[in-house]
Amino acid sequence: MSADFCQRLGRRLGQRLGAAALGQADYRRQGYHLRLELAPDHLRELAAMMAEEGCYLEYITAVDRGGHLELAYVFGRHQEACRLLALAAVPKGQGVLSIAGVFPAADWQEREVFDMLGQRFIGHPNLKRILLPEDADFHPLLRDFQAGPELGGDEMEI
Amino acid sequence: MVGHRQEAPPVSLAVLSQVLDAVRANSLWPLTFGLACCAIEMMAAGAARFDLDRFGAGVFRPSPRQSDVMIVAGTISRKMAAIVVTLYDQMPAPKWVIAMGNCAIGGGPFTYPGQYAIVNGADKILPVDIFVPGCPPRPEALIQGMLELQDRLTQGGRTNLLRRFARYPRRAEPGGRP
Amino acid sequence: MHRQALTEDTFYLNLGPQHPSTHGVLRLLLRLDGERIVECQPILGYSHRGHEHMAQNRTYLQFMPNPCRMDYLSGLMYNHAYCLALERACGLEVPARAEHLRVICAELNRISSHLLWFGAYLMDLGAFTPFLYAFDDREDILAILGLATGSRLTYSYCRFGGVRDDVGQDFLEGIRAFIPKMRARLKDYDTLVTRNVIFVNRTQGVGVISPELARAHALTGPCLRASGVGYDIRKAEPYGLYPELDFDIPVRAGGDCLDRYLVRVLEIEQSLRIIEQAMARLPGGPVKATGVPQFITPPPGLYHTSYETARGHLGIFLAADGTRVPYRLKFRVPSFGNLGILPKLLPGTLVADTIAILGSMDVVMPEIDR
Numbered sequence: 290m291s292a293d294f295c296q297r298l299g300r301r302l303g304q305r306l307g308a309a310a311l312g313q314a315d316y317r318r319q320g321y322h323l324r325l326e327l328a329p330d331h332l333r334e335l336a337a338m339m340a341e342e343g344c345y346l347e348y349i350t351a352v353d354r355g356g357h358l359e360l361a362y363v364f365g366r367h368q369e370a371c372r373l374l375a376l377a378a379v380p381k382g383q384g385v386l387s388i389a390g391v392f393p394a395a396d397w398q399e400r401e402v403f404d405m406l407g408q409r410f411i412g413h414p415n416l417k418r419i420l421l422p423e424d425a426d427f428h429p430l431l432r433d434f435q436a437g438p439e440l441g442g443d444e445m446e447i
Numbered sequence: 448m449v450g451h452r453q454e455a456p457p458v459s460l461a462v463l464s465q466v467l468d469a470v471r472a473n474s475l476w477p478l479t480f481g482l483a484c485c486a487i488e489m490m491a492a493g494a495a496r497f498d499l500d501r502f503g504a505g506v507f508r509p510s511p512r513q514s515d516v517m518i519v520a521g522t523i524s525r526k527m528a529a530i531v532v533t534l535y536d537q538m539p540a541p542k543w544v545i546a547m548g549n550c551a552i553g554g555g556p557f558t559y560p561g562q563y564a565i566v567n568g569a570d571k572i573l574p575v576d577i578f579v580p581g582c583p584p585r586p587e588a589l590i591q592g593m594l595e596l597q598d599r600l601t602q603g604g605r606t607n608l609l610r611r612f613a614r615y616p617r618r619a620e621p622g623g624r625p
Numbered sequence: 626m627h628r629q630a631l632t633e634d635t636f637y638l639n640l641g642p643q644h645p646s647t648h649g650v651l652r653l654l655l656r657l658d659g660e661r662i663v664e665c666q667p668i669l670g671y672s673h674r675g676h677e678h679m680a681q682n683r684t685y686l687q688f689m690p691n692p693c694r695m696d697y698l699s700g701l702m703y704n705h706a707y708c709l710a711l712e713r714a715c716g717l718e719v720p721a722r723a724e725h726l727r728v729i730c731a732e733l734n735r736i737s738s739h740l741l742w743f744g745a746y747l748m749d750l751g752a753f754t755p756f757l758y759a760f761d762d763r764e765d766i767l768a769i770l771g772l773a774t775g776s777r778l779t780y781s782y783c784r785f786g787g788v789r790d791d792v793g794q795d796f797l798e799g800i801r802a803f804i805p806k807m808r809a810r811l812k813d814y815d816t817l818v819t820r821n822v823i824f825v826n827r828t829q830g831v832g833v834i835s836p837e838l839a840r841a842h843a844l845t846g847p848c849l850r851a852s853g854v855g856y857d858i859r860k861a862e863p864y865g866l867y868p869e870l871d872f873d874i875p876v877r878a879g880g881d882c883l884d885r886y887l888v889r890v891l892e893i894e895q896s897l898r899i900i901e902q903a904m905a906r907l908p909g910g911p912v913k914a915t916g917v918p919q920f921i922t923p924p925p926g927l928y929h930t931s932y933e934t935a936r937g938h939l940g941i942f943l944a945a946d947g948t949r950v951p952y953r954l955k956f957r958v959p960s961f962g963n964l965g966i967l968p969k970l971l972p973g974t975l976v977a978d979t980i981a982i983l984g985s986m987d988v989v990m991p992e993i994d995r
Contacts, residue, residue, distance in 0.1 A: 320929035348957035394843035420670035436563035484697035494760030564675035
């Protein structure tokens with residue numbers, strides 16, 4: 290049942306977004322069934338397809354890989370176990386299209402990625418900091434972030 | 448940002464102030480105000496099994512205007528710090544602060560080189576009277592902190608009339624015999 | 626209708642971040658037209674402690690105490706989920722006795738979480754007595770869990786490849802005595818609360834969430850199951866001992882506050898069933914896998930682990946680079962999605978319903994803010 294849907298979804302994604310980028314994953318070991326690497330331009334198309342298929346957006350996150358951010362979009366499904374991990378490599382400083390119009394849940398998820406890693410989302414209705422104070426001038430989960438003494442980060446000043 | 452200390456009253460009547468302190472000590476009204484995990488143990492201290500009300504401190508007030516004691520229960524994040532100070536400033540004097548848990552004492556497990564998110568202890572922004580260690584402290588520990596505060600208000604419990612008739616033993620004098 | 630009100634008649638009300646009904650440090654900026662809410666803007670982050678940044682500066686074992694401090698009401702479940710994530714990445718096997726103990730403790734933790742929610746929610750709605758009852762029952766659970774784990778709230782009981790210590794006879798006897806007592810209490814709660822006309826009037830038909838809306842906003846856990854979607858990670862992607870156990874997933878179709886309440890209360894009964902079965906088949910043997918290295922190092926790659934906490938779907942995303950320190954550790958927390966629906970749900974409702982709706986979502990703020 291679940292394998293059927295996953296295979297069908299995989300085929301469809303492969304046709305639309307390039308079969309070469311799609312890989313099966315070892316669910317037992319990695320926790321997701323499909324892994325897709327795609328160009329950032331295709332993210333909104335992917336989101337629209339996943340919404341059509343009746344999947345839900347589990348979360349969006351990003352990993353700082355030095356020169357670029359690796360955005361990770363994870364979609365799940367209520368009816369059967371089928372999880373898709375979609376990865377898009379984005380050079381730092383370049384924006385990507387927001388999918389908040391397709392999945393309302395992406396609104397806060399994108400704000401969090403912006404807050405923590407500084408990724409800009411084009412077309413987001415309200416892209417501002419969500420967890421840190423609005424006047425913060427840093428993105429803490431970037432690998433080169435160092436908390437300065439003004440944040441009390443280096444040592445406890447007792 | 449350290450809050451203002453209480454000013455000495457213009458006229459001091461020793462016996463009257465002792466009586467007032469005994470009254471205050473036995474009706475400490477905490478501010479309902481939780482920050483993190485410790486708030487759950489604070490709720491537990493006020494609930495059925497532990498019943499902080501036995502010691503007159505169970506009337507949790509949601510408004511700082513009606514509270515005597517602020518229990519800083521949890522981690523103070525940088526975003527929250529200014530609000531904590533505002534709440535303290537809104538409380539009418541005389542007022543006291545209990546720092547509950549390791550986060551409120553010194554940042555607890557969230558203090559490490561390079562951290563950016565929290566204030567390393569309530570005493571950085573507030574005048575703290577009692578520190579209750581633990582992560583989180585058990586409700587008994589918070590109750591002991593309350594009793595400690597009561598003793599501090601009443602010369603080590605000597606002028607606490609209610610405590611004198613209670614069944615539990617009075618606290619030892621510092622450096623004296625138990 | 627209410628959105629068309631004259632702008633000069635609307636005003637802002639700031640709810641929180643120290644409001645007693647916001648369960649910690651949530652701040653809601655409400656724009657009101659009289660008693661009606663026109664707009665709701667949640668402001669988060671007042672409990673942001675930098676867990677994910679901390680993960681990048683800690684070894685896997687050093688980070689162990691952190692997950693249980695994110696959602697301190699589901700502490701043991703977070704701890705369990707974190708261990709599952711690392712066991713999956715490293716391919717560790719867990720002895721059967723440890724799996725049973727983990728499930729028993731996790732379900733006890735689920736009951737204690739639901740009980741605390743029950744008490745606090747009823748207190749939000751103006752009833753004080755259920756709070757005292759619920760905390761009384763909760764103390765029984767904490768005493769039992771204390772025997773196994775040594776703590777009351779922030780448990781780090783699970784270890785990579787097992788649990789910290791075996792349990793004694795007092796732990797098992799405590800549970801055997803607790804289960805019938807809890808069942809009797811559930812009946813009391815039913816008569817005290819569930820059919821109480823004041824409670825029903827304040828929750829029935831309030832804050833209705835349709836299944837489509839729930840999916841669009843990525844709701845999970847009891848909030849989703851109250852909207853008619855029977856999605857539970859314990860059934861959808863079973864982990865640990867759950868595939869071998871017989872239990873039901875309570876689902877209600879109404880999607881209102883009353884249904885969210887009922888789903889949680891029914892889940893307590895299911896958790897008791899799970900505990901009974903796990904107790905009945907508890908095997909002997911070791912509680913820790915042998916040969917787990919002191920410094921655990923997952924092979925490089927991207928890993929995901931799902932877990933059903935008391936609030937919903939917890940996802941742990943791990944980007945490992947083959948060292949002792951996580952390269953990136955992301956927690957997909959259930960309350961984040963569950964709270965995100967508020968700006969959609971609140972406009973048009975009354976201020977008094979805000980508390981009923983917010984309380985029924987059962988959010989834990991330090992989990993959202995991390």
